[in-house]
Amino acid sequence: MPEFTSDGYTLSYLDEGVGEPVLLIHGFGSNKMVNWVNPGWVKTLTDAGYRVIAIDNRGHGESEKLYDPELYTSPIMAEDAKALLDHLGLESAFVIGYSMGARISAFLSLKYPERVRKVVFGGLGGSMIHGTGDPAPIIKALREEPGVPIKHVAGKAFRDFADQTGSDRLALAACMASARQKIAVEELSTLSVPALVAVGTRDVIAGSAQELADVLPDARAVDIPGRDHMVAVGDKVFKQAALAFFAED
Numbered sequence: 001m002p003e004f005t006s007d008g009y010t011l012s013y014l015d016e017g018v019g020e021p022v023l024l025i026h027g028f029g030s031n032k033m034v035n036w037v038n039p040g041w042v043k044t045l046t047d048a049g050y051r052v053i054a055i056d057n058r059g060h061g062e063s064e065k066l067y068d069p070e071l072y073t074s075p076i077m078a079e080d081a082k083a084l085l086d087h088l089g090l091e092s093a094f095v096i097g098y099s100m101g102a103r104i105s106a107f108l109s110l111k112y113p114e115r116v117r118k119v120v121f122g123g124l125g126g127s128m129i130h131g132t133g134d135p136a137p138i139i140k141a142l143r144e145e146p147g148v149p150i151k152h153v154a155g156k157a158f159r160d161f162a163d164q165t166g167s168d169r170l171a172l173a174a175c176m177a178s179a180r181q182k183i184a185v186e187e188l189s190t191l192s193v194p195a196l197v198a199v200g201t202r203d204v205i206a207g208s209a210q211e212l213a214d215v216l217p218d219a220r221a222v223d224i225p226g227r228d229h230m231v232a233v234g235d236k237v238f239k240q241a242a243l244a245f246f247a248e249d
Helices: 032-037 041-047 074-087 100-111 136-143 153-164 169-176 209-215 236-247
Strands: 003-006 009-016 020-025 050-055 093-098 116-122 195-200 219-224
Touching (some): 003 074, 009 032, 020 041, 032 050, 041 236, 100 116, 136 169, 195 236
Antiparallel strands (some): 003 009
16 A cells, blocks of 8 residues: 655555545544445445545554554644645545544644535534543553453443454554544534535434534535444445535536
8 A cells, every 4th residue: 555654654545546536534443444445435436436545544554553642633633634635736635534534524624625625524423522422441441451351331342343453452542542622613613615414323422413514604414324333334325425415516
């Protein structure tokens, strides 16, 4: 996979297809393959005539692993996304972010609206405003030694996911300690980029899609029927909504 440098760190990305560019920003603990290739997003978008660029966020996938929480704020990771656009010589792109990637996409769109043609916030609705809960049990679970039983439900789920994806758990723990910044309604109300908010109806992490859409100046909400946070990312309703949104004038 190709690489580029952002703020002195080496990050990996995928670049496939031709046409208008779409930048994909994955969620916490995931990577470009798990979040975008395996669920069919890259094929869906390239088949529709788009050029697909998917970043491995710092600490994730094939990108450099960092262990200082201060290096994982969402605004910093938004700068990585902008640096990738710069590296590729792209003036602007459509952007899709999922979960943590949606939060990163929001910071990117707020600071650099001229670089984002349209933005899709997947897997994060009202929780972009209110937060997604206490990260401490998840951080503790990620830092536990192998073989130590994890009793916290969310902590165990994230620990198991990290192990399944072959992730660096200590890098993820550092990221979890920093990357969940809330964004105030007052700030979100200044977003000038057209937005789509897509959340599964069984997603207990993301919060309401409509709640987030209601505070954005130019946004609509899409409910992904019967899907939870993990499954919604690959749902055809989500994909079809994003394609239709991008195709509109």
